[in-house]
Amino acid sequence: DPTQFAVDLTNCDREPIHQLGRIQGFGFLVAASMDWLIQHVSANVGAFVDGSPDTLLGEPLDALLPASAMHAIRGRLQLLTHNEGSERLFGFDLLGTGRLFDVAVHVSGHSIVIEAEPSAEGPSTNPGTLVKSLIARIQRTDDLSGLFRESVRQLRAVTGFDRVMLYRFADDNSGEVVAESARSGLESFLGLHYPATDIPKQARALYVRNQIRIIADVLAEPVPIEPGLDPNGEALDLSLSLLRAVSPIHIEYLKNMGVSASFSISIVIDGRLWGLFALHHYSARHLAMELRSTTELFGQMISLIIEARLQKEQRRAEEKVRDLHDRFVGKIVSATPSVEALADFADDLRQIVPCDGFAVYAKGTARSFGHCPLPDDMPALARFLNRAAASRIYATDELAAVHPPAENYADRVAGVLAIPISRSPRDYLLFFRKELVQTIHWAGDPASKIGAFGPNGPRLSPRKSFEAWQETVRGKSQAFTEAEHKAAETLRVSILEVLLRFNEETERRQS
Numbered sequence: 001d002p003t004q005f006a007v008d009l010t011n012c013d014r015e016p017i018h019q020l021g022r023i024q025g026f027g028f029l030v031a032a033s034m035d036w037l038i039q040h041v042s043a044n045v046g047a048f049v050d051g052s053p054d055t056l057l058g059e060p061l062d063a064l065l066p067a068s069a070m071h072a073i074r075g076r077l078q079l080l081t082h083n084e085g086s087e088r089l090f091g092f093d094l095l096g097t098g099r100l101f102d103v104a105v106h107v108s109g110h111s112i113v114i115e116a117e118p119s120a121e122g123p124s125t126n127p128g129t130l131v132k133s134l135i136a137r138i139q140r141t142d143d144l145s146g147l148f149r150e151s152v153r154q155l156r157a158v159t160g161f162d163r164v165m166l167y168r169f170a171d172d173n174s175g176e177v178v179a180e181s182a183r184s185g186l187e188s189f190l191g192l193h194y195p196a197t198d199i200p201k202q203a204r205a206l207y208v209r210n211q212i213r214i215i216a217d218v219l220a221e222p223v224p225i226e227p228g229l230d231p232n233g234e235a236l237d238l239s240l241s242l243l244r245a246v247s248p249i250h251i252e253y254l255k256n257m258g259v260s261a262s263f264s265i266s267i268v269i270d271g272r273l274w275g276l277f278a279l280h281h282y283s284a285r286h287l288a289m290e291l292r293s294t295t296e297l298f299g300q301m302i303s304l305i306i307e308a309r310l311q312k313e314q315r316r317a318e319e320k321v322r323d324l325h326d327r328f329v330g331k332i333v334s335a336t337p338s339v340e341a342l343a344d345f346a347d348d349l350r351q352i353v354p355c356d357g358f359a360v361y362a363k364g365t366a367r368s369f370g371h372c373p374l375p376d377d378m379p380a381l382a383r384f385l386n387r388a389a390a391s392r393i394y395a396t397d398e399l400a401a402v403h404p405p406a407e408n409y410a411d412r413v414a415g416v417l418a419i420p421i422s423r424s425p426r427d428y429l430l431f432f433r434k435e436l437v438q439t440i441h442w443a444g445d446p447a448s449k450i451g452a453f454g455p456n457g458p459r460l461s462p463r464k465s466f467e468a469w470q471e472t473v474r475g476k477s478q479a480f481t482e483a484e485h486k487a488a489e490t491l492r493v494s495i496l497e498v499l500l501r502f503n504e505e506t507e508r509r510q511s
């Protein structure tokens with residue numbers, strides 16, 4: 001029985017979070033077979049409709065819903081593509097009683113799933129108008145970080161949550177809070193990193209398919225779906241559900257950080273979970289399904305905008321590096337080019353490949369700038385590179401792992417990119433980076449304000465989680481990107497050409 005899975009810190013990537021057999025009690029769920037017989041209902045159904053699990057299970061759905069609702073639901077189902085996603089009806093008289101519901105319908109396996117929650121009272125802003133004005137404000141920002149800041153600000157204004165964060169995933173699926181808008185007086189999480197395990201892989205996969213999830217009240221008792229297993233022994237798959245109750249381990253995380261309600265919206269780029277908006281509230285908070293759907297649409301539009309901006313930003317960065325490169329080449333051709341003289345252009349070179357330290361190693365001696373190994377450590381590093389870099393660019397974000405003597409200067413250098421610039425003895429331009437964790441600090445109050453932790457202890461808290469991330473990157477620098485590799489390769493070719501031409505001219509003059 002999947003609902004009996006005992007989850008702890010060691011097995012959370014195997015918890016079947018889409019099949020926990022429970023929903024949140026602010027709405028109810030009815031699942032029917034393809035021939036419209038009721039197969040499952042949530043145990044709280046009696047609070048919303050005239051009936052109970054006992055009287056409803058096995059009955060035809062039209063015993064519960066009027067013909068107008070059956071018609072509308074059939075119509076919505078036809079809008080689904082390959083039975084993926086869910087369709088919605090807002091402010092809909094589902095039961096024919098005059099009471100209005102927001103309704104979501106989707107297909108799960110061999111079931112049609114209908115979820116309903118009472119509609120918000122009072123006038124609501126037209127979703128189209130709202131998204132249009134949100135997007136207009138965001139389009140006016142002129143760079144990515146401005147766009148991130150504006151989007152969290154807008155989401156906070158629209159939802160009223162106490163804190164809105166934009167959480168961006170790195171290639172290793174760890175994440176960083178890249179923008180935050182929070183009610184004053186709250187500790188900031190901006191700039192902090194968390195390990196991949198904080199959002200396990202089945203959750204990340206689920207968030208690509210179903211792009212919003214609310215946890216309206218971490219203290220609310222989840223409501224079981226009855227029966228838990230169908231006659232074939234299977235639990236209803238709630239992947240596309242809007243009412244799904246979430247993993248108890250994540251509830252513990254939220255409680256440990258003092259959060260009472262959470263809402264998150266996926267940012268999916270190229271079919272991958274690029275990041276998510278994480279919204280927190282410090283008391284219970286429910287958002288009407290219509291507003292959740294509006295923010296879901298906002299999430300889809302902002303994903304497209306971020307994708308376009310990332311491409312633009314990348315083009316801009318490439319142009320900038322090309323300009324810097326051309327300027328540098330212009331300067332060395334008019335100087336007296338020699339390998340040693342390259343050190344005079346340290347400032348230009350450091351802009352082309354960003355680093356914390358730079359050195360020119362030529363004819364057995366080094367000229368160093370910033371965070372570098374000591375001169376005595378350089379010859380051993382050069383011998384290591386002679387073996388590693390067969391006249392190619394070599395880069396590592398964890399030098400000590402491949403060259404143990406680097407442990408002696410781990411306090412200054414964790415990663416290096418090396419450009420070989422002559423054959424024998426081999427000379428190098430060296431771009432050093434320091435350990436990443438040294439550059440990121442927890443700025444918050446060191447005394448945790450929360451006294452009690454759940455059964456899994458303090459691990460499920462942002463501070464312990466940040467520490468866990470620090471452990472995963474201990475001894476590593478920021479990795480050298482593909483673009484930086486390319487820039488370095490272009491630099492290598494240009495420098496060799498300039499040096500070669502100069503040597504030829506010198507020889508001609510001498511003969």
Ligand code: BLA
Pocket residue numbers: 008009010011012013015017189194197198199200203213215245246247249250253262263264278459460462465
């Ligand atoms: C889900 N974990 C999540 C979600 C977030 C985080 C944003 C999405 C669900 C939501 O909307 O709340 C992580 N939240 C964070 C982080 C911060 C934050 C890092 O506010 C930092 C400020 N979580 C753990 C560990 C496990 C774990 C160690 O930290 C497992 C061992 C599990 N997290 C876990 C699970 C889910 C989750 C199972 C999925 C919840 C669900 O959708 O059912």
